Amino acid sequence: MKRVVVTGMGSYTSYGLGKDLLWKNLIANIPAIKEVPVSWKIDPNRKGFYAPLPKLDYRTLDFSKSEILQFEPVTLNALLSIEEALKQANINLVKLNDKLNRYVIKDKHIDVDKIGIFGGTGIGGIETLSNATIQFAEVRSGKKVRLDALSVAKTMPYNIAAASGIKLSLHHNINSGTYACATGTILIGKAFESIKNATIDMAIICASEYADQEVGLLYNSFFYGNTLTKSDDITKANIPFDKNRNGFLFSEGGAGALVIESLEHAKKRGATILAEIVGFSDTFDGYNMVSPDLTGAYIEKMLLDLLSKASVMPEEISYINAHGTGTIKNDEVESLVLGKIFNRHTAINSTKSLLGHSISASGIIETITTILSIQNKKIHANNGLKDPISDLNFVKEPIDLDIVYAISESFAFGGHNGALLFKKFIK
Numbered sequence: 001m002k003r004v005v006v007t008g009m010g011s012y013t014s015y016g017l018g019k020d021l022l023w024k025n026l027i028a029n030i031p032a033i034k035e036v037p038v039s040w041k042i043d044p045n046r047k048g049f050y051a052p053l054p055k056l057d058y059r060t061l062d063f064s065k066s067e068i069l070q071f072e073p074v075t076l077n078a079l080l081s082i083e084e085a086l087k088q089a090n091i092n093l094v095k096l097n098d099k100l101n102r103y104v105i106k107d108k109h110i111d112v113d114k115i116g117i118f119g120g121t122g123i124g125g126i127e128t129l130s131n132a133t134i135q136f137a138e139v140r141s142g143k144k145v146r147l148d149a150l151s152v153a154k155t156m157p158y159n160i161a162a163a164s165g166i167k168l169s170l171h172h173n174i175n176s177g178t179y180a181c182a183t184g185t186i187l188i189g190k191a192f193e194s195i196k197n198a199t200i201d202m203a204i205i206c207a208s209e210y211a212d213q214e215v216g217l218l219y220n221s222f223f224y225g226n227t228l229t230k231s232d233d234i235t236k237a238n239i240p241f242d243k244n245r246n247g248f249l250f251s252e253g254g255a256g257a258l259v260i261e262s263l264e265h266a267k268k269r270g271a272t273i274l275a276e277i278v279g280f281s282d283t284f285d286g287y288n289m290v291s292p293d294l295t296g297a298y299i300e301k302m303l304l305d306l307l308s309k310a311s312v313m314p315e316e317i318s319y320i321n322a323h324g325t326g327t328i329k330n331d332e333v334e335s336l337v338l339g340k341i342f343n344r345h346t347a348i349n350s351t352k353s354l355l356g357h358s359i360s361a362s363g364i365i366e367t368i369t370t371i372l373s374i375q376n377k378k379i380h381a382n383n384g385l386k387d388p389i390s391d392l393n394f395v396k397e398p399i400d401l402d403i404v405y406a407i408s409e410s411f412a413f414g415g416h417n418g419a420l421l422f423k424k425f426i427k
Contacts, residue, residue: 004195004278005425007271008091008259009368010084012077014051014251014355018084022365023372025397026380031354033234033249040216049237050219050231051251051356053212058082063100070150071163072125074253076212078160079167081257082206089188090271096169104169109269114201116173116194118187119161119208122180122360127213138193160208173200180412181323181357182282183207184256184364189280189418195262202261209253209359219250225290229328239384240324240350241331241394248325251356256364275371278405279310279421290413294328296337299409301415303341306407306419314342318403319379321370323411324350325357330411335390342392349395351381363410367420370408374424377402 011018014032015025025032036048058068058076062083067076086093091110093103105112114141132151135408140144153159161176168306173194179186184207191203211218229247231237266273283298283305292299307314325336338348351366358365373379379401382394402424409419 002196002198003263003276004192004260005041005263005266006258006260006274006371007266008081008085008087008089009274009371010081010088010257011255011365011368012081013254013358013365014053016054017080019192019368019372022368025352026289026351026369027378029354029381029383029398031383032356033238036216036219037299038070039214040219042220047232049234049249051111051249053254056178062101064099067101070153071159072128072154072210073212074208075159075163077210077255078119078206078208078257079163080255081162081208081255082204085204085257085259091259092158097144102167102169107269111201112278113172115170116175116191116200116203117161117163117164117170118175118177118191118203118205120177120179120183120187120360121157121160121208122183123209123211123218124157124159125155126211126218130213130217160206164204165207168362171220179418180414181359182279182363182410182412182416182418183360184362184367184420185408185410185420186258186282186416187213188258188364188367188420189282191260192277192280201265202259204257204259206255206257207361207365212252212357222250227262227290229326235384238326238353240326240353241335241382241389242385243387243389245326245328245331248327248352249356251358254358254361254365256361256368258364258367273425275374276423276425277420278312278423279306280419281306281309282416282418285415285417287415291399292333292368292387292411294329294333296333299333299411300337300340302417302419303337306421310421312405312421316347317343317371317405317407319347319373319406320403321366321408322348322350323409324382326352335392339390339392344391344393347379347395347399347401348394349379349382351380353385354380363408363418366410367408370406370422374406376404
């Protein structure tokens with residue numbers, strides 16, 4: 001069995017492009033929250049809040065015209081995150097084709113056939129899908145409308161893995177997966193297991209979501225599903241683990257990417273090691289499409305399995321980056337399970353309390369946050385928490401903490417649960 005380490009990270013969040021911006025704003029306790037656009041509001045008398053993504057001009061970034069034409073923002077944002085992660089991992093890219101903007105990895109210590117891509121999203125190209133629906137309706141009504149011939153390619157969730165493989169001229173081990181809100185976490189886990197079992201030497205993992213759409217289709221779907229925050233008070237609209245929580249803060253999305261590899265492989269090429277991954281576990285509730293099993297039985301089983309696989313005791317866990325959505329049932333079940341397993345010294349926070357819920361990208365963004373916390377020996381606050389739902393050690397203000405072991409966990413619509421166990425890397 002191989003030891004697995006993280007050597008590169010990249011992100012695009014409501015704070016902007018790059019993991020440095022992510023960390024700077026998290027540790028400064030700056031919430032990403034604004035009132036939703038008027039065009040999203042079905043009821044004009046309600047405020048409604050969300051975490052918007054800053055708009056990018058892709059023409060000024062490293063994209064060809066054909067890439068901007070072929071790919072939706074959900075894929076372009078994924079590629080930007082991967083670019084940042086590869087740069088931090090010090091992986092040498094040589095441009096093969098200027099027009100198509102394609103690269104090849106050139107490094108005597110890297111066998112490109114032993115690199116894996118693990119890419120995923122929850123929704124895919126929602127804007128293209130929405131526009132195509134309108135266009136087809138217009139065609140049926142007799143209007144002359146030019147249909148987007150790339151609609152299928154743009155909307156399929158596989159696009160992220162495929163685009164990544166094409167961009168980097170890779171021909172083996174291209175994997176795609178969608179696990180709703182646990183997508184990023186599960187993909188990291190699958191990649192971790194592939195390296196641990198020596199199937200591949202290195203993996204590039206990315207999860208991305210992009211839900212900016214003219215009428216707020218996804219936002220309103222969640223709202224009428226009774227999962228979004230209902231508060232008209234911006235200070236109370238996003239308060240995970242508080243007794244007065246009332247739903248999650250919708251985020252327009254985001255993207256995150258990791259480069260992970262075997263310890264042996266990282267050392268051979270002189271890579272800087274950011275943290276070690278020492279465990280992964282996932283379970284499936286088999287209970288309900290939109291509600292967690294209220295007993296938390298399979299979340300508990302997942303966490304106990306995670307610790308057992310790594311031979312780590314619960315009291316050794318310094319920090320847990322919780323799923324922490326701010327919904328009534330999710331926070332109740334999560335705090336119940338954490339209270340059963342961990343002592344009251346383990347620090348707990350929710351990154352969603354500052355960033356909102358970026359759906360399939362949330363797990364990988366929270367993984368990056370967890371690793372940055374290990375590196376910087378600091379933990380960001382669980383923003384807005386005034387009246388905790390339990391006596392767990394929720395972090396109300398940013399704190400300093402020398403973290404040895406940390407967990408990041410995610411739960412998903414449909415019932416999929418995933419958790420990763422990280423360790424501070426000691427040479």
